[in-house]
Amino acid sequence: MMKQSIPKLQKKKEKRAALLQATLLLINQGGIQEASMSKVAKMASVSPGTIYLYFENKQDLVNQLYLDIKAEFSEEAFKDFKKEEPVKESFEKIWYRIASFQTQKSEEASFLTQCDNTPMIDEESRQEGLKHLQPLVDLWNRGQEEGIIKRISPYVLYAFTIYPMAFLMNTKNRSYCKLDEQILEKAFEAAWDSIKL
Amino acid sequence: MMKQSIPKLQKKKEKRAALLQATLLLINQGGIQEASMSKVAKMASVSPGTIYLYFENKQDLVNQLYLDIKAEFSEEAFKDFKKEEPVKESFEKIWYRIASFQTQKSEEASFLTQCDNTPMIDEESRQEGLKHLQPLVDLWNRGQEEGIIKRISPYVLYAFTIYPMAFLMNTKNRSYCKLDEQILEKAFEAAWDSIKL
Amino acid sequence: MMKQSIPKLQKKKEKRAALLQATLLLINQGGIQEASMSKVAKMASVSPGTIYLYFENKQDLVNQLYLDIKAEFSEEAFKDFKKEEPVKESFEKIWYRIASFQTQKSEEASFLTQCDNTPMIDEESRQEGLKHLQPLVDLWNRGQEEGIIKRISPYVLYAFTIYPMAFLMNTKNRSYCKLDEQILEKAFEAAWDSIKL
Amino acid sequence: MMKQSIPKLQKKKEKRAALLQATLLLINQGGIQEASMSKVAKMASVSPGTIYLYFENKQDLVNQLYLDIKAEFSEEAFKDFKKEEPVKESFEKIWYRIASFQTQKSEEASFLTQCDNTPMIDEESRQEGLKHLQPLVDLWNRGQEEGIIKRISPYVLYAFTIYPMAFLMNTKNRSYCKLDEQILEKAFEAAWDSIKL
DNA sequence: CATGAATGAGATTTCATTCAT
DNA sequence: AATGAATGAAATCTCATTCAT
Structure with missing residues (x-):
C-alpha cells in the first residue's frame, strides 16, 4: 500500500x-x-x-505473441552473427542456434510452428514475421554468388534446411524420437547436403 | 419425386x-x-x-476428415508402387506423386499440414494416420541396407524430404513463389541430396 | 413373407x-x-x-401409458371385490392387493407415483385416472355410514392409507428398507388405525 | 448510478x-x-x-434449489423444537409446523414432493436432504422407548404421518378439497392414530 | 404399415467483450 | 489501472416430428 x-x-x-x-x-x-x-x-x-x-482483443493478443516470439527467435538465431565469416560456417552457426532454440524454448518453437501452418495469424503479422529472416536470405545469396550453394529460391532453401527442424521438434516433443547431439549432427549434415553445391 | x-x-x-x-x-x-x-x-x-x-460430434468429424484425407494421400503417394524397383527410382516416384498431390489437391494438402502441426487431431487418429507411411519407411530401410541412404531415423529422413513439401505448398498457395517443373526438380534434388549416401 | x-x-x-x-x-x-x-x-x-x-405425440404416449397402468392397477386392486363383505375385510383385501401391486409390478407402481406427483400428465388424463378409485370411495362411504370409519374426506382417507404405500415402495426400491410380510402387517395396521373409528 | x-x-x-x-x-x-x-x-x-x-449447470441449479428448500423446510419444521417436551406434544408441534409449511410455502412444498418422487435429483443430494429429518427420527426413537409409539421403521412412520401431507397439499392446490383447520385436525388425528400405541 | 433420414427449432453451455465500481 | 459480474451472441448438440420411400 x-x-x-x-x-x-x-x-x-x-x-x-x-x-x-x-x-x-x-x-x-x-x-x-x-x-x-x-x-x-x-x-x-x-x-x-x-x-x-x-x-485490443484476442486476435491482437495472439498476433503480438507471435511477433514477440518471432523476434526472440531471430535474435537467438542471429546472435553473434558476423557478415564476414565464410558462408558454411555462418550457416552452420545459425542452424545450430535455431536447433538450440527449438530445444531450449520448445514451447515457443511449437507455437511458431502452429502459427506458421495455420490461418491463426493475420496475414499482416505473418509478413512482418518473415522479415526477421532477411540475414539468412542474404547469407544464402552470398553463398550462391560464391558458388557454394545451389541456385534455388530462398523458400526452397528454407524448406529443406530450417523448416524440417519444426517437424523434428514436434516429434521430439511427442517423444517418438530423442534429439541428442549425434542425431543433430546427422540432421545438420542432411540440411547442408540438400543445398550445398 | x-x-x-x-x-x-x-x-x-x-x-x-x-x-x-x-x-x-x-x-x-x-x-x-x-x-x-x-x-x-x-x-x-x-x-x-x-x-x-x-x-458423433465435431471432433469426430475432423478426425474422420483427417483419416480420409490421409488415406487418399497415401493411396496417391504409393500408386503403382513396386517393391522390386531400385530404391532411388522408387523414392523419386513417390516423392513426385506426393508433390503432385500437394499441387493437385492443395486444399487437402493444406489441411493435412494444419493437422500435423496443431493439437487439432486426437493423438489416436494421429497415430492411425502415421501408419500410412509404412511403405516409405520400409523403402528407406532397404536403401540403408543397400548402402544408398544415410543411416538416420526415418523421422529425420521424413523431415528433410517429405515434410518440406508442405512448406513449399503453403508458400505457393500464398503465391510468393510458383512451383513450376523446374523448381520441382531442384527441390527433389535437394531432398535426395539430403539423405543419399 | x-x-x-x-x-x-x-x-x-x-x-x-x-x-x-x-x-x-x-x-x-x-x-x-x-x-x-x-x-x-x-x-x-x-x-x-x-x-x-x-x-399422436409424446404427450399422448405418456397419457396412454398412465391410463393403461391406472386401469391395470385398479383391476388388480379390486379383483374379487364383493360389495357385500364387511367394510374392514374388504378394505384389508384391497389394501393388500394394492401392496402386492406395488411390489409385484414395481415399475408400474413407480411410474404412477411419478405421474401423480408431477405435472407430467394432462389434467384431463389425471381426472380420468381418479375415477378408477370410485369403488374404494364407495366402500369408505359405507364404512362411515356404518360408524366404522372416521368421517373425513376420501382425499384424506386416501392420503393416510393408500398414498403412503408409494413412499414405502420407493424407499424399498432404493433399498433402504425391505418390505417383508411382517412390515407389511404393521403398515396395514397403521393404515387402518389412522382411519378406523 | x-x-x-x-x-x-x-x-x-x-x-x-x-x-x-x-x-x-x-x-x-x-x-x-x-x-x-x-x-x-x-x-x-x-x-x-x-x-x-x-x-455449474442445470443439474446443479436444481440440486441447490432442492437442498435450499429442504433446509428451509426443516428449519421451519423444527423451529422451537425442544428435546425435553413430551413425545406427543413435540410430534404434534412438528406435524403442524410441516402442515403450515405445506400451505404457507406451497410452491416450495410442491417442488419437494416432485423431487422426492422423481429421478430429478442426484442420489447424493437426496441423501443429503434426508439428513434434515434426523430430529424427527430421534423423537420417534424416544417415543418407542417410552412405549408411546409403535415399534416400526422410521420409514414407515414417515410414510403414514408426514408423507400424506404432500398428497393433501397437491390435491388442495388442485382445489378438489380445501385444507381448513377442521380438516387439519382430523388429519393430524389420523396421523397420530396410525403410529401411536 | 413401417422405416429412418432429415429437419429445424430449441436446449444447454461457452466465451469474447464491456462496464460499473 | 484493475476488477469481475454481467452480457448476449453464438457454438455445440438434441430431439419431437415429418415424409419420401
Missing part, C-alpha cells in the same frame, strides 16, 4: 508477459480454440477485463 | 462427402475456430442436426 | 405394448426428460417414425 | 435467489422439461450466461 517494491512500469510489463506466457501455453496445449480469454486470465492470475488493457 | 436418379446409398455417401468437403474448406479458410457446425451445415446445404447422423 | 405366424392385430398390439413398456422403463430410470422418442423407439426395437402410427 | 442503495453482496445473493425462485416456479408449472435455462433466465430478468456464474 505504502511503497511498491516493483516499479510500476515493470509491473505492467510483468502482467503483459504473464498474459503472453499463459496464451502460449494454452494454445500449445489445445490449439487456439482451447485458449479462451478467461482461461488465459486465470492462468496469468489476472482478471479477464485486464487483458483488454494490454491488448 | 418422378424418378429416383440417385440410389440411396450414393445419396448418403454424397451427404457425408459434402459435409467433409465443407469442413475442409472452412478449416483451411479460418482454422478450426472458424469452422462452426452451423457454417459447415450451411455450406453442405444440410440442416445442422443432420451432421450428427454422420458424425 | 407368405404366412404370418402372428395375426396382424396381435402384432400391432405387441408393438404398442413394447412402446409403452419402453417408455415406462425409460421414464422410471431418468424421468421424462431422459425418455426421448428415439430412445423409446430403440428400446422397443422400432423405428422412431413408427411411434406416430400408434400415438 | 447516483447512489449505491444495495451492497454488492446482497445484490449477488438477490440474483441467485431470483434464479432459484424462477426455477422453482417453472418446474412446478411444467416439470423439469419445461424449465429451460433460457426461460429461467428470462423469468429472473437475467441473461442466460449469468446462470452459469451462480451454478
Whole structure:
C-alpha cells in the first residue's frame, strides 16, 4: 500500500508477459480454440477485463505473441552473427542456434510452428514475421554468388534446411524420437547436403 | 419425386462427402475456430442436426476428415508402387506423386499440414494416420541396407524430404513463389541430396 | 413373407405394448426428460417414425401409458371385490392387493407415483385416472355410514392409507428398507388405525 | 448510478435467489422439461450466461434449489423444537409446523414432493436432504422407548404421518378439497392414530 | 404399415467483450 | 489501472416430428 517494491512500469510489463506466457501455453496445449480469454486470465492470475488493457482483443493478443516470439527467435538465431565469416560456417552457426532454440524454448518453437501452418495469424503479422529472416536470405545469396550453394529460391532453401527442424521438434516433443547431439549432427549434415553445391 | 436418379446409398455417401468437403474448406479458410457446425451445415446445404447422423460430434468429424484425407494421400503417394524397383527410382516416384498431390489437391494438402502441426487431431487418429507411411519407411530401410541412404531415423529422413513439401505448398498457395517443373526438380534434388549416401 | 405366424392385430398390439413398456422403463430410470422418442423407439426395437402410427405425440404416449397402468392397477386392486363383505375385510383385501401391486409390478407402481406427483400428465388424463378409485370411495362411504370409519374426506382417507404405500415402495426400491410380510402387517395396521373409528 | 442503495453482496445473493425462485416456479408449472435455462433466465430478468456464474449447470441449479428448500423446510419444521417436551406434544408441534409449511410455502412444498418422487435429483443430494429429518427420527426413537409409539421403521412412520401431507397439499392446490383447520385436525388425528400405541 | 433420414427449432453451455465500481 | 459480474451472441448438440420411400 505504502511503497511498491516493483516499479510500476515493470509491473505492467510483468502482467503483459504473464498474459503472453499463459496464451502460449494454452494454445500449445489445445490449439487456439482451447485458449479462451478467461482461461488465459486465470492462468496469468489476472482478471479477464485486464487483458483488454494490454491488448485490443484476442486476435491482437495472439498476433503480438507471435511477433514477440518471432523476434526472440531471430535474435537467438542471429546472435553473434558476423557478415564476414565464410558462408558454411555462418550457416552452420545459425542452424545450430535455431536447433538450440527449438530445444531450449520448445514451447515457443511449437507455437511458431502452429502459427506458421495455420490461418491463426493475420496475414499482416505473418509478413512482418518473415522479415526477421532477411540475414539468412542474404547469407544464402552470398553463398550462391560464391558458388557454394545451389541456385534455388530462398523458400526452397528454407524448406529443406530450417523448416524440417519444426517437424523434428514436434516429434521430439511427442517423444517418438530423442534429439541428442549425434542425431543433430546427422540432421545438420542432411540440411547442408540438400543445398550445398 | 418422378424418378429416383440417385440410389440411396450414393445419396448418403454424397451427404457425408459434402459435409467433409465443407469442413475442409472452412478449416483451411479460418482454422478450426472458424469452422462452426452451423457454417459447415450451411455450406453442405444440410440442416445442422443432420451432421450428427454422420458424425458423433465435431471432433469426430475432423478426425474422420483427417483419416480420409490421409488415406487418399497415401493411396496417391504409393500408386503403382513396386517393391522390386531400385530404391532411388522408387523414392523419386513417390516423392513426385506426393508433390503432385500437394499441387493437385492443395486444399487437402493444406489441411493435412494444419493437422500435423496443431493439437487439432486426437493423438489416436494421429497415430492411425502415421501408419500410412509404412511403405516409405520400409523403402528407406532397404536403401540403408543397400548402402544408398544415410543411416538416420526415418523421422529425420521424413523431415528433410517429405515434410518440406508442405512448406513449399503453403508458400505457393500464398503465391510468393510458383512451383513450376523446374523448381520441382531442384527441390527433389535437394531432398535426395539430403539423405543419399 | 407368405404366412404370418402372428395375426396382424396381435402384432400391432405387441408393438404398442413394447412402446409403452419402453417408455415406462425409460421414464422410471431418468424421468421424462431422459425418455426421448428415439430412445423409446430403440428400446422397443422400432423405428422412431413408427411411434406416430400408434400415438399422436409424446404427450399422448405418456397419457396412454398412465391410463393403461391406472386401469391395470385398479383391476388388480379390486379383483374379487364383493360389495357385500364387511367394510374392514374388504378394505384389508384391497389394501393388500394394492401392496402386492406395488411390489409385484414395481415399475408400474413407480411410474404412477411419478405421474401423480408431477405435472407430467394432462389434467384431463389425471381426472380420468381418479375415477378408477370410485369403488374404494364407495366402500369408505359405507364404512362411515356404518360408524366404522372416521368421517373425513376420501382425499384424506386416501392420503393416510393408500398414498403412503408409494413412499414405502420407493424407499424399498432404493433399498433402504425391505418390505417383508411382517412390515407389511404393521403398515396395514397403521393404515387402518389412522382411519378406523 | 447516483447512489449505491444495495451492497454488492446482497445484490449477488438477490440474483441467485431470483434464479432459484424462477426455477422453482417453472418446474412446478411444467416439470423439469419445461424449465429451460433460457426461460429461467428470462423469468429472473437475467441473461442466460449469468446462470452459469451462480451454478455449474442445470443439474446443479436444481440440486441447490432442492437442498435450499429442504433446509428451509426443516428449519421451519423444527423451529422451537425442544428435546425435553413430551413425545406427543413435540410430534404434534412438528406435524403442524410441516402442515403450515405445506400451505404457507406451497410452491416450495410442491417442488419437494416432485423431487422426492422423481429421478430429478442426484442420489447424493437426496441423501443429503434426508439428513434434515434426523430430529424427527430421534423423537420417534424416544417415543418407542417410552412405549408411546409403535415399534416400526422410521420409514414407515414417515410414510403414514408426514408423507400424506404432500398428497393433501397437491390435491388442495388442485382445489378438489380445501385444507381448513377442521380438516387439519382430523388429519393430524389420523396421523397420530396410525403410529401411536 | 413401417422405416429412418432429415429437419429445424430449441436446449444447454461457452466465451469474447464491456462496464460499473 | 484493475476488477469481475454481467452480457448476449453464438457454438455445440438434441430431439419431437415429418415424409419420401
